[in-house]
Amino acid sequence: MIDIQNLHFHYGKNHVFKGISTTLEPGHVYGILGKNGTGKSTLLYAIAGLLYPKAGSIQVNGFVPARREPGFLEDIFMVPEEFHLPNISISDFVKYHSPFYPNFDKAAFYDFVGSFDIPPDSLLQGMSYGQKKKVFISFGVASNVSVLLMDEPSNGLDIISKGQLRKVIAGAATDSRTILISSHQVQDLENLIDEVLILKDTEILLKQSLDAVARKLSFKISFDPDDLKDALFSESILRGNTIVALNTEETESNVDLELLYKAAMADPKKIKSILNSHSEI
């Protein structure tokens, strides 16, 4: 479990978090959304122990990340947005790095790499950014850690590879693993995450399961202009509108993450109070 209490973080005078608190449980895939510069990467780095809280605390499975103890490091993996891989072969990379992860599954690693269409005998130096990223993600998932952090994992991947990435991550989503994915590509998170966390203005604006969101809000495309009067948020599309409204029906629609995000940005107070209200609508 990841337990964040009253976390403050700033770079000089730039305050990124002013006392955020939340817990993130195993068995969930969390999607972290937020505008550029709201602190998605900073949060992941702090959980990974690569940045230290200025105040407050973070605990990951009972470890304090900033202490970087071996028991912590062998059970967490972060795929940053930007990374450097050494100029060696894939097999040497596995040989030198997998011993740090006691549960590393070599066969699974080569399966993932193969599923991304990367020849297993490739040299890392000759690879494009997207190809290197696929190797690194494959390594992270195959390390079988209990906390997997990915910063914009689909960035730089082609359309087919994005589909494959979703399969690989979905396969990694076990009851004992906590997966956090930050992304601007909300479509890439659809049907992959089960909880959404939206950062805004040094705070956590929303942290909700998609099931809970679907119970409270409905997402639909409507060609009836009358529907607009009940909309909490709408966007016009060809001959109609996409609409976020209160869910007053018995049925639950699929959560449209992009619409949810836009609605939350357009009227944070209202969306937050609806989603945080305990009464059923």
Ligand SMILES: Nc1ncnc2c1ncn2[C@@H]1O[C@H](COP(=O)(O)OP(=O)(O)OP(=O)(O)O)[C@@H](O)[C@H]1O
């Ligand atoms: N090394 C650094 N030194 C100083 N300021 C930094 C540093 N890294 C990030 N920042 C600032 O901290 C804030 C949060 O940055 P962060 O990269 O965590 O945001 P983000 O939500 O991941 O952004 P993006 O969506 O653009 O990747 C931004 O205002 C950024 O300019």
